[in-house]
Amino acid sequence: MQFSRIISPLKDLEVWSASSGGFSFVISHEAPTGPGFHGSSGYIASWRPLYENKCAIKVGGSPFNTFADAENACEAFLMHLTR
Numbered sequence: 001m002q003f004s005r006i007i008s009p010l011k012d013l014e015v016w017s018a019s020s021g022g023f024s025f026v027i028s029h030e031a032p033t034g035p036g037f038h039g040s041s042g043y044i045a046s047w048r049p050l051y052e053n054k055c056a057i058k059v060g061g062s063p064f065n066t067f068a069d070a071e072n073a074c075e076a077f078l079m080h081l082t083r
Helices: 067-081
Strands: 015-020 023-031 042-049
Touching: 015 067, 023 067, 042 067
Parallel strands: none
Antiparallel strands: 015 023, 023 042
């Protein structure tokens, strides 16, 4: 799964997305203050079925300290979903 940064007119918005196996994953960076998404500090990962109109579900362990940790969690969860 290859995450790509979403281009937004809001330069401080940090969001990446990827899809594989019929599932969509999104990683966003959040902080309690400042520009961008507000929440717990770290990288929040979420997933949802790609072809169903359902809400996203947070990947367990979020928020992650690094983008790599969030990406690895998404990869592991994808393996769980596609078994």
